[in-house]
Amino acid sequence: MHETASEEALHPAPADAIEEVVFESLTIDSRVAELAAEISRDYRGKDLLLVGVLKGAYIFLCDLVRQLTPPVSFDFLSISHFGAGRSSPQPVEITCDLSEPVGGRHLLIVEDIVDTGLSLHYLVGILQERQPASLAICTLLDRPQLRLADIPIRYVGFDVDESFLVGYGLDFRDRYRDLPYIATLKM
Ligand code: IMP
Numbered sequence: 147m148h149e150t151a152s153e154e155a156l157h158p159a160p161a162d163a164i165e166e167v168v169f170e171s172l173t174i175d176s177r178v179a180e181l182a183a184e185i186s187r188d189y190r191g192k193d194l195l196l197v198g199v200l201k202g203a204y205i206f207l208c209d210l211v212r213q214l215t216p217p218v219s220f221d222f223l224s225i226s227h228f229g230a231g232r233s234s235p236q237p238v239e240i241t242c243d244l245s246e247p248v249g250g251r252h253l254l255i256v257e258d259i260v261d262t263g264l265s266l267h268y269l270v271g272i273l274q275e276r277q278p279a280s281l282a283i284c285t286l287l288d289r290p291q292l293r294l295a296d297i298p299i300r301y302v303g304f305d306v307d308e309s310f311l312v313g314y315g316l317d318f319r320d321r322y323r324d325l326p327y328i329a330t331l332k333m
């Protein structure tokens with residue numbers, strides 16, 4: 147089916163929209179393998195539950211979980227976005243919750259990118275109230291220079307600068323998540 151001209155303007159095809167590939171697919175694969183090895187070592191013998199934050203972390207979690215060696219399960223939740231942007235953050239809400247109680251389990255929150263850290267700050271607070279055995283954070287991308295909330299991140303794939311990124315789960319208006327690489331957009 148052909149898109150109309152206005153749809154094309156709003157959502158240009160990757161070939162027209164991508165400015166620069168920042169992390170090639172193979173680079174991501176090998177970093178995910180390193181993270182998986184580190185997490186497998188740290189959680190040896192423990193019952194690990196990965197908590198993926200939808201939708202952005204979905205692809206990262208899928209690749210990560212297939213390389214982990216401890217007994218592992220995974221679940222997902224979604225949270226609302228900040229209504230008022232970075233300058234006036236609103237507490238986020240869980241819009242779709244985990245499917246099971248997490249009390250007494252070893253939780254590893256899996257994120258695509260930590261920017262201000264406010265979403266995770268809020269999420270960690272909620273999940274801590276459920277009394278897990280432990281709670282840690284793994285993010286593929288970290289943008290520490292824009293951090294507003296001080297949250298401890300145990301596993302980071304790559305540090306990135308302030309450029310807006312898409313691909314490998316990251317979106318612009320819900321597009322480009324399917325790209326196998328991470329790239330900047332022509333803005
Ligand atoms: P924060 O850490 O609460 O500011 O928000 C992090 C969330 O914002 C991520 O989980 C993404 O959903 C989104 N986000 C932040 N930076 C980017 C980006 O460069 N591309 C796509 N989504 C982003």
Ligand code: MG
Pocket residue numbers: 199200201202203257258259
């Ligand atoms: Mg996200």
